[in-house]
Amino acid sequence: MWRTPGRKQAFGNIVLLGILMVLINTNDVASRKVRVLDSFDDSAAGCSRKYSASLADFGGVGDGVTSNTKAFQAAIDNLSLYASYGGSLLFVPPGKWLTGSFNLTSHFTLYLHKDATILASQDESEWAVIDPLPSYGRGRDADGGRYISLIFGTNLTDVVITGDNGTVDGQGVTWWDKFHKGELKYTRPYLIEIRYSQGVQISNLTLMNSPSWNVHPVYSSNVVVQGITILAPVTSPNTDGINPGGKGDDESR
The missing domain is CATH 1.20.5 (Single alpha-helices involved in coiled-coils or other helix-helix interfaces)
Incomplete structure (x- = not known):
């Protein structure tokens, strides 16, 4: 019933x-x-990834004005869930993507379109202050901490930062001016820093106007840097190209 x-x-x-x-x-x-990576040839990224997403899918706006710090981190945090399932790739499409520092994840590729530019924010509130590296004990510009690098990763495995000669622009003029005037409270950020990691590739990019060093792999192994164009005015202070570091190195030199 x-x-x-x-x-x-x-x-x-x-x-x-x-x-x-x-x-x-x-x-x-x-x-x-x-989504399953089929929108473009993933072999160009230097490694095979099963999943991909675009920065625009996470609210990114490539107008050169809107901050994309939260969009970058939300995208990478989401893609980190796929590390054990074939890895993932974040695609940065054409546009100018203003952002503060963001952290990478393992089994991951950051891929810049040829007409994509990652612009470093000049707002210091978007740059966390971190401790000096243990073997250094202090920063280049100040005794205390240092601003975290624009593209940052620590304790990672299998990371690729690459593109079709896309650009990372550190917009370093403000930082350089403060350095010359002695106005820095903390050491300037680098463009890319990878720490305590293994299996890292950085390739096929244009790096320009870094606040300080451009590429700083430290306490890491199996790191390959190739096909990089580095640009900065001759008057820019300490904009070294590729500075590997490790135990016994002195960042203050």
Whole structure:
């Protein structure tokens, strides 16, 4: 005999249906952001990744004015979930993508389109202050801490930073001026710093106007840097190209 469900049972069914609908909608959103990599040849990135997403999928705006710090970190945090499932790739499309520092993840590729430029923010509030490296004990510009690098990673495995000669622009003029005037409270950031990591490739990019050093792999192994163009005015202070570091090195020299 068919029985009409009571109020409690009917309410429970509604709640269960609502939960299922939320889960389905959430999965749909995730599937739209992260997809199986088939939009372009992933072999150009120097390694095979199974999943990919575009920075624009996470709210990125490439107008050169809007801050994309949160968009970069949200995208990388989401893609980090795929590290054990074939790895992932974040595609930076054409545009000028203003951002503060962001952290990379393992089994990951950051890939810049040839017409993409990552612009370093000149807002110091977007740059965390971190401790000097243990073997250095101090920074180049100040006794205390240092600003974290624009593209930063620590304790990583299998990381690629590359592109079709896309650009990373550190917009270093403000930092250089403060250095020359003795106004820096902390050491200037680098463009790229990778620490305590292994299996790192940095290739096919143009790096320009870094606040200080351009590429700083430190306490790391199996690091390959190739096909990099580095540009800075002759008057810019300490804009070294590639400075590997490790135990016994002295950042203050």
